[in-house]
Amino acid sequence: MSNVIIDIPSRYIDLDLNFNVHPIKKDINKHKDAKAVINSVKNLVLTNHYERLFHPEIGSNIRKMLFEPMDNITAIAIEREIREVIENFEPRVTIQTLDVVPYYDYDSFHVTLSFFIINRTEPITIKFLLERIR
């Protein structure tokens, strides 16, 4: 039996905001499916209110939170901000777990986010560090 390659078209295609060039096609890179969604989540979390033109409601207040005292209360507030922005503006994502842990030694918060993308069975887990840079 020969292998049948079924070409399932990508459901989500986004452009790479870093504008990296594809080495062969010399065209702009595309993010597809899970990667596109993960990028979108990242964009939303890192967007401040009033950063998007004419739509001040899009974004989260995380940058300000990072300057609050490092403790669990701030961690919970950050968690709520992330949850709100994803629930409001990323309909492709259903959050499974979201943990924000203060990382006292490094003055940063450790975020572990696992979520389902619509019509995919496996959850995707991403981990990132929220750290103030000034």
Place this chain on the structure above:
Amino acid sequence: MASNKLKITQLDFDNIKTNLKNYLRTQDEFLDYDFEGSGLSVLLDVLAYNTHYNAYYLNMVANESFLDTAILRDSVVSHAKTLGYTPFSKKCAKAFINVTIPVDQNNYGQVSLPRGFSFRSESIDNTTYNFSLIDEYTATQANGFYYFENLPIYEGNYARNIFIYDPIENPKSVFDIPDKDIDIDTLQVLVRDGLTNTFTEQYNLSSSILNIDGDSKVYFIQETLGEKYQIYFGNDIVGKSLQPNDVVIVSYLVTSGSAANKVKKFVAISKILSFNTYSIQTVSEASGGANKEGIESVRLSAISQYTTQNRLVNKNDYLFYVKQKYPVIDSISVWGGEEQFPKVYGKIFVCLKPTSGYYLSEIEKKRILDDIIAPMSVVSITPELVDPEVLFILVSTIVYYNRMKTTLTGNQLNSLVTNKIKEYNTENLNDFDSTLVISRLQDEIDDSDTSIIGNDVTLRLQKRFSPILNKLSSYTIKFNSPLKKLTSTSKLTSSQFTVRDSSYIRRDVVFEEIPDSETGVSRIVITDSGVGYTTAPTVRIEGDGYGATATAKISGGRIESISVDNRGINYSKAVVYIDGGGGVGGTATAIVDSKIGELRTVYFDKTAKRVVVNDKVGIINYNTGEITINNINILKSLESSGEIKITVEAESGMISSTKNTLLYLDETDPSSIQVTVRSV
């Protein structure tokens, strides 16, 4: 909806973004445009914002390109310029003073005060103002004093700028005046020929290019960016041009505009020459200060000016032009001589109500006539400025209200009604050609609160006149509206003034109506002319009063008319007898409804008894509203304003003003609005 055509007519951000998204639906290269977090969405934001920004900018440019829609002052002014209109600048308040300086031992010869010499005013709202001369004045010397009489002083700080003309840097010979609060009427432009020459020539403002040529020493003025002004010179075709290195000396006053109006007292800032003692008397207080013309006014005036074409031909030309050149007036009324009674052809009458006070000074009137109206008016039409006849309105009202329907106290309701009356006043009165209708006023009062059941309004009219003191004089006071006769509730009242009685003692008296004096015989109607009269018969009037006499006139043996010579006093019934004259059958009836009453002057003595000083001081015609006071020598008015006020109740519920009559409810006078509230 997916569409491969991009809609481009919608201009706001969200619509543009939606259109871009719709366009992107037609391709499958990128699919995430609908998700706000996607990189594509960020890109769409940038595109939509850029488009929106350009659209907004273009819209603004289009708006600013038309006089109707321009929002920025600079654009409006620029459009006005194309219609030949220069917005008026701030205007300095102007006062007149007399300065008297005693001459000392030194002989100074001719004494004069230079342009820019300043006086300081008293303080108004904790601010003192500088008043300066804008011309040089020379004193007259007499009786050991130097006199500066009727010295016009203008509010503002004197400023001077010197420019040197360089044709390479400034080919259009335009000079910016750095101050924006200047009064362009006080601008003086001198041009000196080169840096070393001391001879200067004065250049004048060109108001029209029709009467200037290449040698005319004129400058032009225009408003420029940032509400500032710039002056420029001619090109040897229209106006004389500047030569390289000419020195242009521009001096003017930087003014506070209307803030300095009503200033009365002045002192000199520096010594007047070397004199330490001098005295300053104010001839007329500061008036005429005004602020810069606003954008909306410029928009309208530019069009009106274009229509008027700098000529005073019809009524509207006067209305616009005078108001524009002399903005410190509240209201203006203009009528032709053909509307006057009796008719005066070839004249046009202009009546102005200044912002402060009711009348313009004679000096101001002459200035308006000579400088503003005369140069623009049509040959053969003589303009004449007349004073407004101010008819003061006094409103007293009783308001009935239901206490259960309101939470307001009586006092609160009182002030509510008072404010409503003031509102009515602002909207309907204080203007020429205005009408006061009592029922409308009552409606307004009823509407001030839902608890008000109804109201009674009594309207009284008041005239004020300045008596000629210490001189036997007669006065005619015209209310121009029917007046109510004396009753137990309504009577003529006046403010107190001083006269001498028959024993030459000073008495503080008032005018009052003589009771019943108005019920005389007003006319006699012939019921039968009779026959055979050869001479005029004797007419005798009998009745319950006394003193009525009349004369008959015959024509062709019949009685033609009977005129009343003296209407008599106190008649309620009268019968006419016609005797003699050789004829028979003449009969007539007397009509007893004379609406002319008599006035007397009275005072009340220590025991509150009424003492009559003069029992025939004047007459009052209730129909025409005219009071005539004959031969009275008034020594003093007890009012602080020096006026005498006469107040009478109005007979009619509608009072209208025409021509130069001004209905005025003086809100500063506590007696002008009297409100009583009663709960029922």
